Amino acid sequence: MRDVETRPKKGEWIIVFTILFASLPLILGFALLVISSFSRDMVTNLSLSSFRPTIENWINVFQGKLAITGGIRQNILKITLNTLVVALGVSGTVTLISTLAGYSLSRIKFKGRKLMMLLLLMLHAFPGVALIVGVYLLYRLTFPQEPSFVRLYSFFYVILARAALEIPMSVWLMKGFFDTIPWELEWSGIIDGASRIKVWRQIMLPLIKPGILAVALFGFLAGWQDLIYVRTFLIDQTLATFIEANIEAEYSHMPLIAAAGTLYLLPTIIFFLTAQQLLLQSYSGGIKG
Amino acid sequence: MVKITLDRITKKFGKFTALNNITLEIEDKEFMALLGPSGSGKSTLLYTIAGIYKPTSGKIYFDERDVTEVPPKDRNVGLVFQNWALYPHMKVFKNIAFPLELKKAPKEEIEKKVREVAKMLHIDHLLDRYPWQLSGGQQQRVAIARALVKEPDVLLLDEPLSNLDALLRLEVRAELKRLQKELGITAVYVTHDQAEALAMADRIAIIKDGNILQVGDPDEVYYKPMYKFVAGFLGSPPMNFVEAEVEGDMLRIYHSRIPIPKQYGEIIKKLNITEVLFGFRPHDAEIVRGEAEGIKGEIYSFEPLGREQIITVAVDSDVFVKVFAPEEEHFRFGEKVTIVPREDRVILFDKKTEKALEYL
Numbered sequence: 001m002r003d004v005e006t007r008p009k010k011g012e013w014i015i016v017f018t019i020l021f022a023s024l025p026l027i028l029g030f031a032l033l034v035i036s037s038f039s040r041d042m043v044t045n046l047s048l049s050s051f052r053p054t055i056e057n058w059i060n061v062f063q064g065k066l067a068i069t070g071g072i073r074q075n076i077l078k079i080t081l082n083t084l085v086v087a088l089g090v091s092g093t094v095t096l097i098s099t100l101a102g103y104s105l106s107r108i109k110f111k112g113r114k115l116m117m118l119l120l121l122m123l124h125a126f127p128g129v130a131l132i133v134g135v136y137l138l139y140r141l142t143f144p145q146e147p148s149f150v151r152l153y154s155f156f157y158v159i160l161a162r163a164a165l166e167i168p169m170s171v172w173l174m175k176g177f178f179d180t181i182p183w184e185l186e187w188s189g190i191i192d193g194a195s196r197i198k199v200w201r202q203i204m205l206p207l208i209k210p211g212i213l214a215v216a217l218f219g220f221l222a223g224w225q226d227l228i229y230v231r232t233f234l235i236d237q238t239l240a241t242f243i244e245a246n247i248e249a250e251y252s253h254m255p256l257i258a259a260a261g262t263l264y265l266l267p268t269i270i271f272f273l274t275a276q277q278l279l280l281q282s283y284s285g286g287i288k289g
Numbered sequence: 290m291v292k293i294t295l296d297r298i299t300k301k302f303g304k305f306t307a308l309n310n311i312t313l314e315i316e317d318k319e320f321m322a323l324l325g326p327s328g329s330g331k332s333t334l335l336y337t338i339a340g341i342y343k344p345t346s347g348k349i350y351f352d353e354r355d356v357t358e359v360p361p362k363d364r365n366v367g368l369v370f371q372n373w374a375l376y377p378h379m380k381v382f383k384n385i386a387f388p389l390e391l392k393k394a395p396k397e398e399i400e401k402k403v404r405e406v407a408k409m410l411h412i413d414h415l416l417d418r419y420p421w422q423l424s425g426g427q428q429q430r431v432a433i434a435r436a437l438v439k440e441p442d443v444l445l446l447d448e449p450l451s452n453l454d455a456l457l458r459l460e461v462r463a464e465l466k467r468l469q470k471e472l473g474i475t476a477v478y479v480t481h482d483q484a485e486a487l488a489m490a491d492r493i494a495i496i497k498d499g500n501i502l503q504v505g506d507p508d509e510v511y512y513k514p515m516y517k518f519v520a521g522f523l524g525s526p527p528m529n530f531v532e533a534e535v536e537g538d539m540l541r542i543y544h545s546r547i548p549i550p551k552q553y554g555e556i557i558k559k560l561n562i563t564e565v566l567f568g569f570r571p572h573d574a575e576i577v578r579g580e581a582e583g584i585k586g587e588i589y590s591f592e593p594l595g596r597e598q599i600i601t602v603a604v605d606s607d608v609f610v611k612v613f614a615p616e617e618e619h620f621r622f623g624e625k626v627t628i629v630p631r632e633d634r635v636i637l638f639d640k641k642t643e644k645a646l647e648y649l
Binding site: 182184185187188189190191192193194198203206207 | 336341360362366367368370371372374376377378387388391392435439
């Protein structure tokens, strides 16, 4: 990374301090969550005396014990797996569709292209919650008769429905990425004898890796974090619905929920840390004097 | 290794006419330069030959085969782009091998051909690098190698040298010309650099605003330009033009009178024309101190170039001409001089149509 080396450095610490100060509530919130998960009592009262360290919460979470007393058990591993399936499903669907659609909108002339782009933008402006009645109607109409399909179907449906919300913006994003690739590269591929789909696969996709990664990441996070769609359509539980369902239950032990919440945060953090390396790495252009 | 025939090609982008009724024959094994300023349509014409653009009307033939509707990959052409368009994510070897891989050629054959063409272009030691690890000249060789590896019938080059520095350009220029003749490949070369066109091409087509103004070998377009535009575009510095009026057997040029050049005597009489543009090249005139028969003026500026110098002479308050003079001569600013153009090299143009009188 390079920067203008002669920029004024004088007031820099003020800016840094302001940014830190502004993000303090956020950092504090996450910190309290993580600390609480290692404590017998919640430390959200900001009192150090309530911090009594233990890893019992984590053990309980992995054993699926929801309350310290009583025998309510949940298979957390399965719930995590469910969450992963939904998140990866949404991510994969969004990435595939938006790279294909983004390429077409960027590179191929066809009737209604402009209108389609406009409609996509409008679609993005619709909040997902507002659509839920209609989406639910469709869900009921296509609901399988065969009971053994029901759970599989609900996965399938929630992935498609959630992906549909992400796709408009992702298509726009991908179109932007494709737009930056010079036409000459595409022409060159065509003259070398490649079909459009081969140009897309072998020349364009490798060049917009950062874009693909961004879209895949946003898709993953959308699926991982989603509550409303998952709760409405998915028969199984994900981490989000699990936390939501237990946060108000009278038997629930809050530090344990904090542990579940931290677990819920982890993949997001890991995904971001690995992805940002790749996001920042992009090809330096083809032209050099 | 085909003859290219362009038959009344017109290409429109919306309302804008990029190519206007272009007819051109490019012989087998010929090196044809398409020369014109930017926006003249020369690249459009090249891309039309390549098959990236389809002409709005007109036909393209490779030998007898009508390729107007044939997609680029079935035309067997190689194209070198101005920015070389190397695939940044592929190593040099893969870049060159790409066209062969798409043809599903066997592995050993790909290996052999890539090494062959790389050796020919002196890049065989670079095969394991990525394009961004190469210098401009090396990248350009890779681009040429990729265009040549599939043994195309036609090699199309879109200003391939314009991203190179001046010294390298001269070197590659000679080499590229040699390569084209050795391979015996039909080549079309787009450039806005007149020196490149003159130096490399067998024939040059000068294009302006989507029209071909003149086609001919370098000597022809240089010494017998049909239009003022052609004369002004070729040569550096370009041809001088001064307004002249016919007065009997003489031409009045601002404050001077010189006899009408012999080759134009008859033509002027026949055309009964009074206003012409008097054109002569900077190296086709002598500069004489003081008064003589010629175009009088005073020294405005001089630029020594080492072997010779370019003298700018003010013929009138805002009319300037440039003339070469030997380096030994030293002039002063404002010195009175006379320019004596070589009579047989003078070209007169019609003031209205800007066409040379002999072609009117």
